Amino acid sequence: MRRIKIKGCAAALPDAGKIRFGSQTRYRLRNGQTLLDLAERAAKGALCDSGLDINEIDLIIAGMATPLQAIPCNAALIHERIAKGTDIPAMDINTSCTSFITAFDMAAYLTDSGIYKNILIISGDTASAALNPEQKESYELFSDAAAAFVVSSTSEDSGVLYAAQKTWSEGVHDTEIRGGCALEPSFEMTEDNKDDYYFDMKGIRVLRLSAHNLPSFFSKSMKEAEMSFDDIALVVPHQASKALGYIMPKLGIRKEKYIDRVRDYGNMISASVPFMLCAAIHEKMIKHGDNVMLTGTAAGLTCSILIFRY
Amino acid sequence: MRRIKIKGCAAALPDAGKIRFGSQTRYRLRNGQTLLDLAERAAKGALCDSGLDINEIDLIIAGMATPLQAIPCNAALIHERIAKGTDIPAMDINTSCTSFITAFDMAAYLTDSGIYKNILIISGDTASAALNPEQKESYELFSDAAAAFVVSSTSEDSGVLYAAQKTWSEGVHDTEIRGGCALEPSFEMTEDNKDDYYFDMKGIRVLRLSAHNLPSFFSKSMKEAEMSFDDIALVVPHQASKALGYIMPKLGIRKEKYIDRVRDYGNMISASVPFMLCAAIHEKMIKHGDNVMLTGTAAGLTCSILIFRY
Numbered sequence: 001m002r003r004i005k006i007k008g009c010a011a012a013l014p015d016a017g018k019i020r021f022g023s024q025t026r027y028r029l030r031n032g033q034t035l036l037d038l039a040e041r042a043a044k045g046a047l048c049d050s051g052l053d054i055n056e057i058d059l060i061i062a063g064m065a066t067p068l069q070a071i072p073c074n075a076a077l078i079h080e081r082i083a084k085g086t087d088i089p090a091m092d093i094n095t096s097c098t099s100f101i102t103a104f105d106m107a108a109y110l111t112d113s114g115i116y117k118n119i120l121i122i123s124g125d126t127a128s129a130a131l132n133p134e135q136k137e138s139y140e141l142f143s144d145a146a147a148a149f150v151v152s153s154t155s156e157d158s159g160v161l162y163a164a165q166k167t168w169s170e171g172v173h174d175t176e177i178r179g180g181c182a183l184e185p186s187f188e189m190t191e192d193n194k195d196d197y198y199f200d201m202k203g204i205r206v207l208r209l210s211a212h213n214l215p216s217f218f219s220k221s222m223k224e225a226e227m228s229f230d231d232i233a234l235v236v237p238h239q240a241s242k243a244l245g246y247i248m249p250k251l252g253i254r255k256e257k258y259i260d261r262v263r264d265y266g267n268m269i270s271a272s273v274p275f276m277l278c279a280a281i282h283e284k285m286i287k288h289g290d291n292v293m294l295t296g297t298a299a300g301l302t303c304s305i306l307i308f309r310y
Numbered sequence: 311m312r313r314i315k316i317k318g319c320a321a322a323l324p325d326a327g328k329i330r331f332g333s334q335t336r337y338r339l340r341n342g343q344t345l346l347d348l349a350e351r352a353a354k355g356a357l358c359d360s361g362l363d364i365n366e367i368d369l370i371i372a373g374m375a376t377p378l379q380a381i382p383c384n385a386a387l388i389h390e391r392i393a394k395g396t397d398i399p400a401m402d403i404n405t406s407c408t409s410f411i412t413a414f415d416m417a418a419y420l421t422d423s424g425i426y427k428n429i430l431i432i433s434g435d436t437a438s439a440a441l442n443p444e445q446k447e448s449y450e451l452f453s454d455a456a457a458a459f460v461v462s463s464t465s466e467d468s469g470v471l472y473a474a475q476k477t478w479s480e481g482v483h484d485t486e487i488r489g490g491c492a493l494e495p496s497f498e499m500t501e502d503n504k505d506d507y508y509f510d511m512k513g514i515r516v517l518r519l520s521a522h523n524l525p526s527f528f529s530k531s532m533k534e535a536e537m538s539f540d541d542i543a544l545v546v547p548h549q550a551s552k553a554l555g556y557i558m559p560k561l562g563i564r565k566e567k568y569i570d571r572v573r574d575y576g577n578m579i580s581a582s583v584p585f586m587l588c589a590a591i592h593e594k595m596i597k598h599g600d601n602v603m604l605t606g607t608a609a610g611l612t613c614s615i616l617i618f619r620y
Contacts (some may be wrong), residue, residue: 002423034492034493035492035493036493037447060477065381065382066380066381066491067377067380067385067491067492067493068491068492068493069486069487069488069489069490069491069493069494069613070376070377070440070487070489070491071375071376071406071407071480071485071486071487071509071609072375072406072485072486072608072609072610073375073404073406073609073610075345075405075477076406076477076479076482076610077479077482079477079479079482079610080482083477083479084479084480085480087476087477087478087523087527088353088476088477089405089474089475089476089612090403090405090477090479090610090612091403091404091405091412091475091479092402092403092404093402094383094401094402094404095383095385095399095400095401095402095405096381096382096383096386102401106416106419107417109416109420109423110419113312113419125492126492126493129491129492129495130380130492130495149452164399165399165401166397166398166399167370167385167386167389167398167399167400168392168397169386169387169390169393169394169400170394171391172382172386172387174388175381175382176379176381176382177379177380177381178379178442179379180379180380180381180490180496180498181342181376181377181378181379181380181439181491182345182376182377182378182436182439183344183346183378183379183436183437184379185439185440185490185507186490186496186499186507187499187507188472189496189497189499197405197495197496197497199381213397217397221463222363235575243541244392245329258450273383298382299382299383299386299462300382300383300386300389300400301379302382302386302399302400
């Protein structure tokens with residue numbers, strides 16, 4: 001076990017940003033508010049919840065899917081909001097929608113080593129910056145949100161028991177924003193290729209590739225972890241889409257074992273997992289000593305599984 | 311010491327991309343070639359140099375400063391070029407120009423744990439995608455390039471002896487590309503704000519903040535590492551600019567101790583450090599058992615110091 005302890009967490013949604021599509025509630029940034037505002041609020045909330053001061057933080061990790069600017073990294077821009085005047089190191093870790101899981105996994109190597117004591121992880125994305133109103137499937141699915149965790153080294157019996165990630169790049173073009181960065185800069189945008197600068201998701205292809213690869217990945221992982229789902233108190237999945245209710249039973253995860261709030265929040269990209277994990281903690285859905293699974297699929301196509309003892 | 315062994319490395323420059331500004335040589339992508347072509351060539355070269363096959367790699371890390379697309383992460387796009395059909399996990403680690411140093415440091419936690427055996431790290435950026443011809447200082451400084459390393463777990467006496475990073479976000483807006491991503495999407499580009507979509511560097515401010523913060527960071531680090539520069543065989547610095555010859559003596563690093571090839575290659579962003587480290591290895595500037603320092607400043611303002619036994 002790589003020891004790591006959750007000290008505090010918080011989430012942030014856009015002010016006055018609630019909208020509805022039929023029965024589905026979504027959140028969108030507006031009125032000049034940016035993801036940095038949400039990241040700042042979530043980070044400060046997590047610090048407050050942990051009882052720690054920013055000066056006690058050894059490292060700031062932005063575990064986000066989308067860049068705020070092409071340069072510098074997101075963590076440096078967040079640093080300016082919450083840690084200006086300090087010399088706390090800042091870095092980005094990115095596996096798209098599963099970035100928080102990867103950041104948490106990496107953080108557990110750092111806290112377990114004893115070299116790092118307290119790490120602040122912030123996730124969140126601005127889905128609304130690139131949603132295409134013409135692609136209803138994605139336009140009505142995503143929300144803007146941020147969530148943050150303070151995690152620490154510990155001598156207690158909590159930590160990462162098992163973690164694994166797979167990337168199948170057959171699906172790399174099934175979820176993408178092709179334009180705006182180095183491969184297709186803003187300067188090259190025309191009326192003809194404008195769609196390249198929007199988020200583009202081929203939902204059916206993602207679902208098909210996931211349904212093909214995930215069952216064997218999950219059964220192999222549970223075997224490697226020497227666990228069954230009876231040993232897991234709660235599964236916190238990425239809130240990818242309404243297909244959650246279709247894919248989870250295929251993996252052997254019963255309805256009462258996992259959180260599904262897609263109807264209430266939609267897909268919050270990298271914020272989904274930490275947002276729901278924080279809700280699980282604050283709503284007392286898990287208690288210390290429980291085994292918790294974080295999992296999700298991400299653009300790539302990537303899938304991550306992480307089991308930790310809370 | 312966190313054990314890690316360099317198994318192989320390679321670098322890649324654009325085909326027919328050599329240009330000159332006075333005495334300075336630079337490299338730029340052209341004729342439809344992209345950074346993915348360079349990343350692929352560097353990655354395959356590093357694999358070849360290491361004697362390993364892609365199927366022996368446990369993890370692909372893109373340690374790059376700039377996004378190729380807003381989604382997915384760079385590592386997934388590179389995965390398609392070199393690992394399609396496999397399920398090797400892929401992730402990005404980003405601290406701008408020092409991304410390779412951070413990725414190498416993180417990789418050493420992973421190889422030292424024994425959980426990961428062989429990791430492929432690829433760095434590189436497309437400076438030319440955003441250089442502003444009106445800003446001569448940066449336009450004539452940067453090159454497009456890629457470099458890759460295969461690093462492995464080992465029972466030999468090689469590994470990371472010391473690593474530290476600092477981020478001072480007073481300098482966060484001194485080196486940036488503001489536009490193209492979530493904070494200022496391509497759709498918002500007009501003739502008036504077009505400059506925001508170019509790389510923008512305030513060289514004097516970066517230099518002033520570096521000169522202010524680096525000397526104490528270096529002396530503190532050498533003290534923590536319990537070393538003097540006499541214990542270091544070679545310093546491989548980020549090839550930030552011609553100011554290298556000004557800043558290194560201020561840190562107590564003599565001319566014969568460090569690599570300065572800014573004249574021949576310019577600033578290759580995240581590729582600078584691995585490109586020069588690979589050159590040092592292939593040109594036999596270092597031998598096994600030597601202590602080597604990787605260091606550099608990055609947009610943020612970030613500075614990294616890593617000392618490893620080769």
